[in-house]
Amino acid sequence: MTSMDHRTLRAGRPxxxxxxxxxxxxxxxxxxxAIEYGRLGLARFLAPLALDSRVVNRxxxxxxxxxxxxxxxxFKDMTGGVIAVSAFAKPDGIVLTIEDxxxxxxxxxxxEPAPFExxxxxxxxxxxxxxxxxxxxxxxxxxxxxxxxxxxxLGQAHSGRNRLxxxxxRR
Amino acid sequence: MGMQFxxxxxxxxxxxxxxxxxxxxxxxxxxxxxxxxxxxxxxxVDLSQVVFLASLGIRMLISTARALSRSGAKLALFxxxxxxxxxxxxxxxxxxxxxxxxxxxxxxxxxx
Numbered sequence: 001m002t003s004m005d006h007r008t009l010r011a012g013r014p015x016x017x018x019x020x021x022x023x024x025x026x027x028x029x030x031x032x033x034a035i036e037y038g039r040l041g042l043a044r045f046l047a048p049l050a051l052d053s054r055v056v057n058r059x060x061x062x063x064x065x066x067x068x069x070x071x072x073x074x075f076k077d078m079t080g081g082v083i084a085v086s087a088f089a090k091p092d093g094i095v096l097t098i099e100d101x102x103x104x105x106x107x108x109x110x111x112e113p114a115p116f117e118x119x120x121x122x123x124x125x126x127x128x129x130x131x132x133x134x135x136x137x138x139x140x141x142x143x144x145x146x147x148x149x150x151x152x153x154l155g156q157a158h159s160g161r162n163r164l165x166x167x168x169x170r171r
Numbered sequence: 172m173g174m175q176f177x178x179x180x181x182x183x184x185x186x187x188x189x190x191x192x193x194x195x196x197x198x199x200x201x202x203x204x205x206x207x208x209x210x211x212x213x214x215x216v217d218l219s220q221v222v223f224l225a226s227l228g229i230r231m232l233i234s235t236a237r238a239l240s241r242s243g244a245k246l247a248l249f250x251x252x253x254x255x256x257x258x259x260x261x262x263x264x265x266x267x268x269x270x271x272x273x274x275x276x277x278x279x280x281x282x283x
Binding site for chain 1: 192193194197223225226227229230233234236237240253254257258261262263264266267268
């Protein structure tokens with residue numbers, strides 16, 4: 001997977017999804033509409049793989065939860081937010097890599113909401129985390145240094161990039 | 172995302188159509204709650220035309236069910252397709268908000 005570089009960050013604008021050598025590459029901006037834009041690109045990538053509809057839905061849910069979280073929280077108080085998404089198919093799974101230049105966020109350390117005990121006490125924040133964790137395997141997170149040439153540019157409040165890799169089983 | 176409200180006796184029925192994702196929930200959540208909560212009547216939500224559900228949609232449903240319960244009203248969901256039901260069960264929403272297969276089951280639940 002091609003990591004974000006300074007050209008990607010400087011671009012800062014969504015580009016048409018590309019599928020190169022069987023790998024999807026997407027570049028998304030920092031608005032909520034980026035989710036829909038990315039979803040359509042992802043759907044085009046997944047279509048020829050003839051996956052079970054339940055697996056396709058789980059991949060879409062993971063994508064939605066991760067991108068929405070970055071857009072809503074990771075890019076708060078900054079400009080120039082960029083998300084690079086790539087995906088490829090393995091024999092037994094689909095691997096998604098999401099890299100963004102927002103605030104540090106390690107999904108693996110995020111607290112999962114407590115199990116519901118009653119309607120009155122149910123915590124309604126963070127419900128995306130159990131969905132991502134239960135639908136995927138081999139989750140890997142890194143906080144990377146800023147992309148070359150990007151430090152101090154674009155009025156960023158944060159230094160560095162998040163890189164999250166998740167794999168969704170085909171069955 | 173489409174939303175239609177109607178009455179079934181003293182119960183409010185909501186038919187949702189489309190994707191309950193971040194963008195759509197952002198747009199519709201206030202209207203959804205505003206049409207249900209102030210009236211304080213029990214409600215049923217038809218999910219049969221909902222093709223996608225994510226955590227913000229879950230949050231909207233829990234918040235509304237909770238607000239209704241404070242007035243002594245109930246909320247039940249029905250008709251979820253398999254991918255939507257997968258999300259409902261994974262988040263355990265159905266442990267605090269009833270989810271049934273048919274409209275008549277939902278009506279029976281909120282009428283007790």
